[in-house]
Amino acid sequence: MTISIDARFNGPDGSGNGGYCAGRFAQAFAAETTRAVTVRLMAPPPLETALQLRRDAAQGQIWHGETQVASVAFADLSLTLPTPCTVAQACEASQGYVGFQAHPFPRCYVCGPDRAQGDGLRIFAGAVAGREMVAAPWQPYPDLAESSDRLAIEQIWAALDCPSYFGATLGEPGNPGLLGALTVQIHQRSLSVSERYLICAWPLGKERRKRFAGVALFSEAGVCLARGHSTWILLSPQAE
Known part of the structure; x- marks a missing residue:
């Protein structure tokens, strides 16, 4: 293939x-x-x-x-999910997205602030007040459908990707990193592009330049629709 x-x-x-x-x-x-x-x-x-x-x-x-x-x-994905924040908290957290001040890849399809609405996903995950978590709301658009109203599966993977970087590096200096591995389990495959969703990510430790995170896609009501575990490789040797 x-x-x-x-x-x-x-x-x-x-x-x-x-x-x-x-x-x-x-x-x-x-x-x-x-x-x-x-x-x-x-x-x-x-x-x-x-x-x-x-x-x-x-x-x-x-x-x-x-x-x-x-x-x-x-x-096999063994991942304990935290209680998600609310959509209102995610909207507030997104306003503090660190990529608005400086971004190593400003045209990234998922989290690049230079991508226009309807061009990139524009998912801007910021730190949630009082939680060890980043979060962002996500409203897909019609072009992300694979058929009729159904959200394409690869767009779900994409939406889980970049927020997990900001979760993995929460509280650290903004060292750019590249995705090393991503494990995803999708619990509900028929998601509508017309619905709004909530994405939360949280740190799961580090090893030299590797950073690990859990990430999940929730409905607005807090039902987990997909979850994942990511490994990121920081580019700066000073991160070790």
């Missing part, structure tokens, strides 16, 4: 957004599963380039020529 990432779905300029690409790779590997899937990124996913999925029943690999871009496999 061949996969190509459109140029608009970038993270850093010139390469794909990690969460969006991971979602595309997961969908190519197992389109309709409700099992958790882990995608490990081994190289920046190139844009507008044919990538090859090689797979067996247990796992898959994404290749660009002789370079392995990612691996994909089923996973």
Whole structure:
């Protein structure tokens, strides 16, 4: 199977957004599963380039020529969810999004403030007052539907991606990082692009330049619709 990432779905300029690409790779590997899937990124996913999925029943690999871009496999996701904040608290937290002051990738498809409404997802997760958590509201738009009103699965992966970085690095200086791995389990696959959602992320520890986070997508009523665990690699050696 061949996969190509459109140029608009970038993270850093010139390469794909990690969460969006991971979602595309997961969908190519197992389109309709409700099992958790882990995608490990081994190289920046190139844009507008044919990538090859090689797979067996247990796992898959994404290749660009002789370079392995990612691996994909089923996973067991053990993740304790905190009580989500309210939508009002998420809206307030989003106003304090640190990316408004400085952003290493301002045109990131998910969290870049330079992306226009209806172009990027514009999910701006900020610290929730009194909680060890970042949060943001998310209102999808019609172009994110894969059919009729149904939100495309790779957009859910993308929406979980960048907030988890800000959760993983909560309270730290703004060291840029790249997604190393993302495990996602989607509990409700038929989500409407017409609904508003809540995304919460929280830190789960660190190891040298690695930072870990839990992240979840909730309905406005606080029902968990998808959850994930991310590993981030900070680019600055001073983060060790």
